[in-house]
Structure formats: C-alpha cells, structure tokens
Amino acid sequence: MTTTMKPTESGTAFLTTTVSESADKIFTLEQRDEEQRWIQESSATFIQREVLPLTEAIDHQEPGVLPKLVKKAGEQGLLMIDVPEEYGGAELGLLTSSLVGSELREASFSVAFGAHTTIGTLPIVFYGNEEQKQKYLPKLASGEWIAAYALTEPGVGSDAMGLTTHAKLSEDGKYYILNGTKQWISNAGFADVMIAFARIGNEKPSAFIVEAHWPGVSTGAEERKMGIKGSSTRQVYFEDTKVPVENLLGEIHKGYKIAFNILNIGRLKLGAGTVGGARAALGMAAAYTTERKAFGKFISEFGMIQKKLARVAAETYAAESEVFRTAANIENARRSAGNDTEGAFKAIEEYAIEASLAKVHGSEVLAMAVDEGVQIFGGYGFMQEYPIEKAYRDARIQRIFEGTNEINRLVASGTLFRRVLKGKLPLMSLYPAIESRVRSGQPLNNAGESIPAELRDAVNALERAKDVTIYSAMKFALKYMQALENEEEFIEYLANLLIDLYAVDSALARATQAVRRGDENSGTHVKLAQLATWLAFTRLRSNLDQMIMTNSAEGDVQAELQFVRSYVGDYLLNGVALQRELAAVVVEKQGYPL
Amino acid sequence: MKIYVCVKQIPDPNTVVSKLDPNTKRLVRSGVSLVLDPGDESTISAAIKLRDTVGNSEVVAVSMGPASAQEAMRRALAMGVDRAILVTDPALAGSDALGTARVLAAILQKESPDLVFCSTESTDGYTGMVPGGIAEFLNLPQLTFAREINVEGAKAIIKRVTLTGYQTVECPLPAVVTIASGSFEAIYPTMKGIMSAKKKPFTQLTLADLAIDPSQVGEAGAREHVATIGKAEARAAGQIIKDDGNSAQAIADFLQRYQLL
Numbered sequence: 001m002t003t004t005m006k007p008t009e010s011g012t013a014f015l016t017t018t019v020s021e022s023a024d025k026i027f028t029l030e031q032r033d034e035e036q037r038w039i040q041e042s043s044a045t046f047i048q049r050e051v052l053p054l055t056e057a058i059d060h061q062e063p064g065v066l067p068k069l070v071k072k073a074g075e076q077g078l079l080m081i082d083v084p085e086e087y088g089g090a091e092l093g094l095l096t097s098s099l100v101g102s103e104l105r106e107a108s109f110s111v112a113f114g115a116h117t118t119i120g121t122l123p124i125v126f127y128g129n130e131e132q133k134q135k136y137l138p139k140l141a142s143g144e145w146i147a148a149y150a151l152t153e154p155g156v157g158s159d160a161m162g163l164t165t166h167a168k169l170s171e172d173g174k175y176y177i178l179n180g181t182k183q184w185i186s187n188a189g190f191a192d193v194m195i196a197f198a199r200i201g202n203e204k205p206s207a208f209i210v211e212a213h214w215p216g217v218s219t220g221a222e223e224r225k226m227g228i229k230g231s232s233t234r235q236v237y238f239e240d241t242k243v244p245v246e247n248l249l250g251e252i253h254k255g256y257k258i259a260f261n262i263l264n265i266g267r268l269k270l271g272a273g274t275v276g277g278a279r280a281a282l283g284m285a286a287a288y289t290t291e292r293k294a295f296g297k298f299i300s301e302f303g304m305i306q307k308k309l310a311r312v313a314a315e316t317y318a319a320e321s322e323v324f325r326t327a328a329n330i331e332n333a334r335r336s337a338g339n340d341t342e343g344a345f346k347a348i349e350e351y352a353i354e355a356s357l358a359k360v361h362g363s364e365v366l367a368m369a370v371d372e373g374v375q376i377f378g379g380y381g382f383m384q385e386y387p388i389e390k391a392y393r394d395a396r397i398q399r400i401f402e403g404t405n406e407i408n409r410l411v412a413s414g415t416l417f418r419r420v421l422k423g424k425l426p427l428m429s430l431y432p433a434i435e436s437r438v439r440s441g442q443p444l445n446n447a448g449e450s451i452p453a454e455l456r457d458a459v460n461a462l463e464r465a466k467d468v469t470i471y472s473a474m475k476f477a478l479k480y481m482q483a484l485e486n487e488e489e490f491i492e493y494l495a496n497l498l499i500d501l502y503a504v505d506s507a508l509a510r511a512t513q514a515v516r517r518g519d520e521n522s523g524t525h526v527k528l529a530q531l532a533t534w535l536a537f538t539r540l541r542s543n544l545d546q547m548i549m550t551n552s553a554e555g556d557v558q559a560e561l562q563f564v565r566s567y568v569g570d571y572l573l574n575g576v577a578l579q580r581e582l583a584a585v586v587v588e589k590q591g592y593p594l
Numbered sequence: 595m596k597i598y599v600c601v602k603q604i605p606d607p608n609t610v611v612s613k614l615d616p617n618t619k620r621l622v623r624s625g626v627s628l629v630l631d632p633g634d635e636s637t638i639s640a641a642i643k644l645r646d647t648v649g650n651s652e653v654v655a656v657s658m659g660p661a662s663a664q665e666a667m668r669r670a671l672a673m674g675v676d677r678a679i680l681v682t683d684p685a686l687a688g689s690d691a692l693g694t695a696r697v698l699a700a701i702l703q704k705e706s707p708d709l710v711f712c713s714t715e716s717t718d719g720y721t722g723m724v725p726g727g728i729a730e731f732l733n734l735p736q737l738t739f740a741r742e743i744n745v746e747g748a749k750a751i752i753k754r755v756t757l758t759g760y761q762t763v764e765c766p767l768p769a770v771v772t773i774a775s776g777s778f779e780a781i782y783p784t785m786k787g788i789m790s791a792k793k794k795p796f797t798q799l800t801l802a803d804l805a806i807d808p809s810q811v812g813e814a815g816a817r818e819h820v821a822t823i824g825k826a827e828a829r830a831a832g833q834i835i836k837d838d839g840n841s842a843q844a845i846a847d848f849l850q851r852y853q854l855l
Binding site for chain 1: 665668669672782783784785786787788789
C-alpha cells in the first residue's frame with residue numbers, strides 16, 4: 001500500500017527550521033486519507049462496542065477476557081497493520097498504527113495491544129530472518145499467537161546493558177540455554193511467544209524469540225497494580241530454557257540495538273495512546289460540566305472550569321500535532337529505506353529525540369487531563385463508579401514505562417548533543433549568528449505573509465525561544481564538555497525546553513496549514529495553537545531562567561538573564577478571554593473540539 | 595440469492611446543519627462533508643445479515659449520484675457488500691424521486707434481483723417515494739417498514755412495524771422491501787473489510803449504458819417541483835409535571851393518551 005506523504009523533515013529539524021518553512025512539510029491529522037480515517041474510526045467503534053462494555057471484567061482480570069479481545073482485534077485485522085503483506089500483514093505502516101493506537105481508550109486493552117503489536121511483533125518484523133518471519137509473523141498478525149517483550153529485570157530497567165539474564169550455547173551447539181528472571185512483563189499471563197533479552201558470556205545483550213510453552217519457561221503471580229489492572233503483568237522465569245540457535249533474533253551481541261530501536265517506536269506509539277487518553281478524559285469532563293449544576297448554574301459556566309477544559313484541549317492539540325508529525329516522518333523515512341534493515345534502523349533512530357519528546361509530553365498532558373478531569377467531577381471523580389477515576393489511575397504508568405520520563409529527557413538532550421558533536425545538527429555553525437542576535441537584542445521576528453496574521457506573534461515568540469534555547473544550550477554545553485552527563489538538572493531544563501518547542505512548533509505549523517487550506521475549523525485550530533503557545537511560553541521562560549541562574553558563572557548571572565529575558569520577550573495575549581472562547585467550543589462539542 | 599440495496603450519499607447528518615438553497619429550493623450538497631446515509635448503513639446491515647443466514651447469496655449496493663458518491667459506495671463495500679454499481683451522469687442532476695426510481699429500476703432490471711432493500715426514506719430529503727417507484731417500474735410487490743426479514747422458499751416474510759406492534763406480511767419473491775429505521779444495528783467496517791473493499795467489483799455506469807433517455811430524468815424529466823420552502827412551525831411548549839406525589843400517574847396518563855404505554 002502506498003500513501004503519498006509530504007517530503008520528510010530530517011530529525012530535530014524543528015529546532016533549526018522556522019514554522020514558515022516547515023508548515024507545508026509536516027504531516028497533520030487533517031491530511032489523513034480516506035482509508036486511514038476509516039481504519040481509525042473502525043478501531044474506535046471496535047473499542048466502543050466490543051471492549052468498553054467489558055471494562056469491569058477486564059479490570060478484574062476475569063480469565064480469558066483480555067486475550068479474547070486481542071484475538072478479536074486480530075480477526076478484524078487490527079494486529080496486522082505493521083506486518084508486511086507477504087507474512088499475512090496489511091503493511092499500512094506506523095502512521096496508521098499510531099492512529100489506531102490513539103483510539104484504544106481502555107488502558108488495559110491498550111497495553112495488551114501495544115505489547116503485542118509494537119514491542120512484541122515489531123522486533124521480528126524489523127530484525128527477523130526469513131525463516132523467523134515466516135514462522136511467527138502470520139500467527140502474530142492474525143492474533144493466533146500473542147506476543148510479549150521481556151527486557152526488564154528486577155534490578156535493571158532502562159539500563160539494557162546491565163541485564164543479568166544469560167544465555168549459554170549448549171555443548172552440541174544447537175541451543176542457547178537461558179537462565180534469569182524478567183520482571184513486569186506485559187501479556188506474560190497469556191503470551192505464546194516472547195522477545196527475550198539475555199547476555200551470551202559477558203558480551204552485550206542478544207535477543208531471542210522464546211515460545212512460552214517450552215520447558216523451562218514459567219511465570220509468576222499477577223502483579224497487583226495501581227492502574228491498568230486488567231493487563232497481565234508478571235515475572236517470567238527462564239530456568240535452563242533451551243532456545244534453538246535459529247531463534248537468536250538479529251545479530252549476536254547486538255540485541256541491545258533492537259531494544260533501543262523498538263523502544264523508540266514504542267515511545268511514539270505510547271505518545272499516540274496518551275493523546276487518545278487525553279481526548280477521552282476531556283470528553284468525560286466536558287460532558288459532565290453540562291450535567292452538573294452548582295449554585296444554580298451548570299459548572300460549564302464557571303471560569304475556573306472553563307480554564308481547565310480549554311487548557312487540556314490546547315495541550316492535547318499540541319501533543320497530537322507532534323505525535324502524528326513524528327509518526328509520518330518515521331514512516332516516510334522507513335519507506336524510503338525500502339527493505340534495507342540497516343536503513344530502517346537509521347530511519348527510526350533519526351527521530352529518536354522526537355519519539356522521546358512525544359512520549360514525555362503526551363504522558364504529561366494525559367496526566368493533566370485526567371487530574372483536571374477528576375477535579376471537574378469533584379467528589380464524584382473520586383468514586384469508582386465514574387470512569388474518570390479509573391482513567392486517573394490508568395494514566396500514571398504512562399510516565400513510567402517505555403523509559404521513565406526522566407530517562408526520556410536524558411535521551412532527548414543527550415542525543416541532541418551527540419548529534420551536534422557528530423556535526424549532524426548544525427548548532428555549532430548557527431551559534432555565532434544566534435549569539436550575536438541574542439546579545440544585541442535583535443530578534444528576527446520575521447514571520448511574514450506566509451503565516452496567518454493571527455499566528456504571527458505566536459510564531460515570532462516561538463522562533464525567539466528557539467534562538468535562546470540554542471544559545472543557552474550551546475553556551476553551557478561548551479562549558480561542561482565531557483562532564484555534561486553529571487549535570488542532570490541542566491539536561492532536564494534543556495529537555496523541558498525541547499518538549500515545549502517541539503509541541504508548540506507542531507501546533508503552530510498545523511494551525512498555519514489549517515488556515516492556508518481554508519479548513520472549516522481553522523478558527524478552532526488557531527485558538528488551540530495560540531493557547532498552547534501561551535501556556536508553553538510561561539514554562540519556556542521559567543526553564544530558561546532557572547537554567548541560566550544555576551549554570552552561569554557567578555558574576556554573569558544578572559547580565560545573562562537580562563540578555564535572554566529581553567530577547568525572548570513576551571507573547572501577549574488575553575489568555576482568559578481565549579480560554580473562555582475555547583471552553584465554549586469544548587462544551588458545545590462535549591469534548592475535544594476537532 | 596441476489597439481494598440489492600439502494601443507497602445514497604448525503605450531507606453528514608452528524609456534522610452538517612442542513613441548509614436549503616432559496617433559489618433552487620434544494621438541499622445544499624456542495625462544500626459539505628458527505629457520507630453514506632446512516633439509514634442505509636442499517637439497511638445494508640439487514641441485507642448482509644440475511645445473506646449470511648441464507649447462505650450462497652450476494653449483496654449488491656446500487657446508487658445514483660455524482661462522482662463523489664464513489665466514497666459512499668466504497669464504504670458500503672467496506673461494510674461487507676460484495677459489489678457495487680453506481681450510475682453517474684451529468685444529465686441526472688436535479689432528478690426527482692420518479693427519475694431516481696427510474697434509474698435505479700433500470701439497473702435492477704438488468705441484474706434480476708431476488709430482493710431489493712431500500713431504507714424507508716433517506717435522511718436528507720425524506721420523501722420516501724423512491725422505493726415505491728422502483729417497485730412500480732419493476733412490477734414487483736413491495737413490503738414496507740420491515741423490522742425483520744426472513745426468506746422461506748420463494749417467499750419473503752417480514753415483520754412490519756405498526757404504531758402498536760407489528761404485522762407479519764409475506765409476498766412472493768422477487769420483491770422490494772423497505773427497512774424501518776433503527777431496526778438493524780449498523781455493522782461497522784472492520785479493518786479487513788476496509789482493505790478488501792479495494793479489491794471488490796465496482797461498476798460505474800452512465801445513462802447510455804442503461805439506455806435511458808436523458809429527457810426522462812434529471813432536471814428535464816422532473817415532474818415534482820418544490821413550490822415554496824418555509825420555516826417549520828415552532829413546537830408548542832412541553833408540559834412540565836411537578837412532583838406532588840402523583841407525578842408517576844400523571845406521566846403514565848400522558849403516555850397512555852398517545853398510546854405510548
């Protein structure tokens with residue numbers, strides 16, 4: 001299947017390209033084709049009709065309910081999206097599967113689905129040899145078999161190099177003998193096949209395809225969790241598990257590469273899921289505001305409630321814009337790589353920063369959406385009868401798995417500096433011009449005719465924020481050089497800046513597209529993008545302030561703050577009026593307004 | 595068995611506020627998002643259900659409409675219809691119910707159906723006259739307001755919705771059956787359905803293919819003319835029953851008066 005997409009942006013382009021330049025290049029949800037829209041809608045209906053009525057049963061882990069639903073999704077074709085056609089798949093790609101991922105509103109189902117389709121199946125899609133693909137992919141694409149991904153261990157989370165599970169070649173050379181314990185393995189209770197990581201000797205980890213029914217594979221009891229209670233989470237024990245040598249996945253001692261690359265996709269998909277979760281939470285809250293009265297008025301009429309609705313909508317808009325922009329970029333790059341596995345690797349890796357930013361931002365927006373959702377429901381939000389209570393508990397894990405948000409912040413900033421050092425990201429060469437602009441207090445502010453008038457201030461504010469981010473990041477990075485990794489707080493500030501820059505850049509580019517296209521909802525796009533910018537701008541300034549105050553040489557603090565604050569300036573907007581207008585749209589639509 | 599479903603693409607009733615053009619006095623269909631009539635989705639579902647019960651049968655969607663109606667036909671195919679036939683011709687613009695029935699009947703004539711399913715009425719124009727027209731052109735019996743359809747031997751047996759319940763009505767095949775709205779939950783297209791729709795037969799015809807004289811259809815052949823359009827009368831205010839301890843009885847009395855209880 002071929003989908004025409006706009007030209008690819010290179011990784012991290014958002015930092016060095018203006019919205020004027022990127023607005024035509026990026027993919028936005030509004031560019032979905034008919035097939036993508038229908039498949040997305042179909043998955044939403046599947047959830048509505050087949051999954052949500054079973055929420056209770058899923059949450060209580062009634063035996064068989066969840067795996068049956070995963071298999072049912074398989075019957076409908078939803079598990080085959082990322083699998084190549086020759087192995088029983090639909091080969092529709094990451095963008096389509098992310099669109100579907102954004103509709104899986106029941107979090108336990110979503111975890112089971114994601115563990116199977118993304119981290120469970122994709123390692124074989126990308127790294128399996130012909131025999132492995134033929135043997136496993138048709139079963140995984142149809143849902144006949146369910147997959148799991150066994151990386152984490154009791155003492156080792158995101159630090160894949162520190163795994164202790166080991167694999168030893170048998171004397172006859174036919175098997176690897178696996179021993180070790182894996183922890184928090186989603187789908188462990190019913191998975192038929194697992195992608196397991198173990199070290200051969202003292203080398204870096206290798207990956208193996210392990211069938212769960214083999215002797216020496218067993219699982220522990222179900223973990224009792226705060227949220228996503230319906231998903232199966234267990235320890236997996238390998239005790240002298242004989243894995244045929246032909247089940248080594250990818251190159252020996254290079255399984256860690258598989259782990260990292262699959263995690264990049266996992267992060268992006270998680271971002272898509274959180275966007276869907278935020279839309280759903282907003283839907284619940286918005287509907288409630290027109291049911292509940294206080295002091296004789298519907299609570300939708302109160303300013304503080306309106307503020308919550310509008311802010312969740314705007315932040316969700318930004319997260320949604322960045323998630324699908326990234327999905328299309330990765331998909332497009334991967335398609336250009338064709339059947340070249342190494343090329344596919346590179347294509348995914350190219351957008352590692354964006355995948356991490358989408359994961360962190362998406363999960364934090366979801367956290368805000370469910371938190372404000374509970375607050376809007378008041379006491380009822382605290383009661384288990386209301387689904388927002390479950391949404392609140394289910395959301396918490398999103399900031400933890402697929403690499404904690406702290407790990408992902410390290411990934412984003414760390415990758416950025418690695419790219420600068422390798423000369424892949426031209427911040428070094430851009431720095432002198434930016435430094436002189438910042439120091440002379442002369443921003444370009446050149447958002448011109450190509451940007452809709454109502455977005456020009458926001459775009460100029462964003463571009464100034466990009467300038468000072470590059471300015472500060474480079475300045476302090478040069479100062480710390482090799483010792484940079486000891487400066488986690490600095491790295492976090494930078495990551496926070498990147499998160500807001502990418503989100504706002506994506507939102508403004510999408511709204512610009514909507515206006516240029518004459519979209520019937522362009523007014524709402526503009527409002528959402530304006531508010532997202534306004535909210536992010538306060539955080540951007542605060543992060544910059546703190547970064548400068550804590551990293552500048554003692555005598556320079558005042559002067560540096562002065563330069564940066566006056567350069568970055570303001571994004572003047574009557575945020576309250578805007579929030580009220582947006583809230584009215586959210587209330588009218590009973591949820592996310594697009 | 596060959597089951598045909600007559601379908602129509604209409605402005606999306608879920609997102610589009612219907613507007614009438616004061617000059618042409620017709621519904622504005624341009625510049626709005628168009629969908630397969632949700633009523634037709636339910637009718638298609640009835641046909642698919644029957645096909646799967648009877649076995650060895652096919653469901654064919656037929657429609658008359660502009661090129662944009664291809665999307666509605668693909669939707670029908672994605673829902674599980676086996677093939678689709680669409681008649682598109684510039685001369686068809688402005689067709690009235692009679693003209694539409696004439697064109698649909700011409701397609702069906704060539705196909706020799708066992709059953710022709712139609713929604714009772716479309717969700718945009720609501721004339722409800724096309725099914726009767728088709729039955730007349732094809733000289734077939736028409737069963738109306740079906741909420742359940744069974745086939746036994748060469749007979750169609752339906753449960754026909756009435757104000758108070760239903761009647762069981764039967765007639766020999768072939769027949770035209772109109773489906774009462776809301777009687778069948780619409781099947782939703784699954785991903786596999788959406789993918790396989792692309793490979794299903796989709797025939798596009800013109801008036802010439804059907805040997806229809808253009809003067810009999812479209813604006814030229816329309817005998818039905820909208821004389822005036824006006825605003826609907828505002829509804830009378832509802833009755834509020836205050837709960838003084840007897841409200842349950844009062845509500846029951848009210849519902850009984852309208853034979854709703």
